[in-house]
Amino acid sequence: MAPPALKSGSRLETLLVRGEFVVTAEIGPPKGTAGRAVREKAELLRTCTDAVNLTDNQTAVVRLSSIAAAVHVLQAGGEPIIQMTCRDRNRIGIQSDLLGAASLGIRNVLCLAGDHQSLGNHPEATGVYDLDTAGLISTIRRLRDEGCFLSGDPLTGDPPLFYIGAAANPLHEPPARLHRKIEAGADFFPTQAVYDLEALSRWFEAAREEGILERAPILVGVIPPRSPRMLENLSRVPGIVIPEGVRRRLQEASDFEAESLVFTAELIAAIRSLRGPRGVHIMAVAWEKIVPELVRTAGLLPRPQAETWSGATSRAGVN
Numbered sequence: 001m002a003p004p005a006l007k008s009g010s011r012l013e014t015l016l017v018r019g020e021f022v023v024t025a026e027i028g029p030p031k032g033t034a035g036r037a038v039r040e041k042a043e044l045l046r047t048c049t050d051a052v053n054l055t056d057n058q059t060a061v062v063r064l065s066s067i068a069a070a071v072h073v074l075q076a077g078g079e080p081i082i083q084m085t086c087r088d089r090n091r092i093g094i095q096s097d098l099l100g101a102a103s104l105g106i107r108n109v110l111c112l113a114g115d116h117q118s119l120g121n122h123p124e125a126t127g128v129y130d131l132d133t134a135g136l137i138s139t140i141r142r143l144r145d146e147g148c149f150l151s152g153d154p155l156t157g158d159p160p161l162f163y164i165g166a167a168a169n170p171l172h173e174p175p176a177r178l179h180r181k182i183e184a185g186a187d188f189f190p191t192q193a194v195y196d197l198e199a200l201s202r203w204f205e206a207a208r209e210e211g212i213l214e215r216a217p218i219l220v221g222v223i224p225p226r227s228p229r230m231l232e233n234l235s236r237v238p239g240i241v242i243p244e245g246v247r248r249r250l251q252e253a254s255d256f257e258a259e260s261l262v263f264t265a266e267l268i269a270a271i272r273s274l275r276g277p278r279g280v281h282i283m284a285v286a287w288e289k290i291v292p293e294l295v296r297t298a299g300l301l302p303r304p305q306a307e308t309w310s311g312a313t314s315r316a317g318v319n
Contacts, residue, residue: 010107022279029064042076056083060120085114102160141185172239175207204276217278265297
């Protein structure tokens with residue numbers, strides 16, 4: 001049987017289409033020009049993950065661009081996923097940046113609204129929000145599949161071949177809401193961090209009944225807490241619920257970091273055992289060094305090889 005045509009030809013897409021349980025991680029670019037710091041983290045994550053997400057000015061704080069950071073990941077031998085937010089660009093800037101990213105070899109993009117600018121280090125900045133998240137997803141799909149800009153003007157030459165991601169929040173939104181993003185063109189969904197396995201299992205059951213799991217793979221978000229203070233801060237994030245038993249286990253541990261590693265590895269293994277999740281997205285905030293050991297302890301090494309099938313094809317008929 002011939003393998004299905006790929007939309008982007010990325011490693012991430014290849015593994016998900018092949019039915020593998022994938023592991024992705026996250027790097028927050030520095031608040032400066034230190035590309036070496038990104039490359040060092042990418043090298044650390046290269047053999048224990050299948051792709052690395054580069055945040056786009058997270059918490060509305062100015063940082064090295066996700067596209068520039070993605071190039072450093074490529075240079076380190078990793079596979080990047082760039083974030084693209086609606087907050088900072090109008091449709092002209094968005095489409096220009098997407099063309100630039102594709103020309104640099106980037107094949108995965110995660111579409112987000114972006115944290116409101118009032119939360120960051122330039123609260124007086126004007127939020128753009130020319131497109132909402134569904135509009136951003138649709139714009140990328142149109143560039144890829146129809147070979148034209150949002151205006152209807154045709155692209156010159158090859159279209160940008162992206163595997164398109166969008167966010168999901170299992171404990172904050174019903175799975176039915178994902179249909180709109182899928183209709184717009186979303187190919188995969190990483191989620192907000194989850195600690196409540198019972199609630200997650202119920203959400204996936206509802207997603208199965210809604211037909212979501214047949215349409216797009218879902219990667220469950222995991223954040224390993226590094227300190228009691230971080231644990232408390234996470235509990236205040238909308239959409240994150242930390243069960244009392246989890247809170248007590250970590251807070252009463254004699255070595256918080258060691259217990260967090262063991263707990264998070266157990267959490268990942270439990271997520272893998274559920275019906276529905278197609279992978280995990282590990283957000284080790286400023287603690288990337290823990291990821292290799294975390295993945296090993298969770299029994300997810302070695303990572304699978306992914307030789308891309310013979311080229312991605314777009315619906316525009318252009319390779």
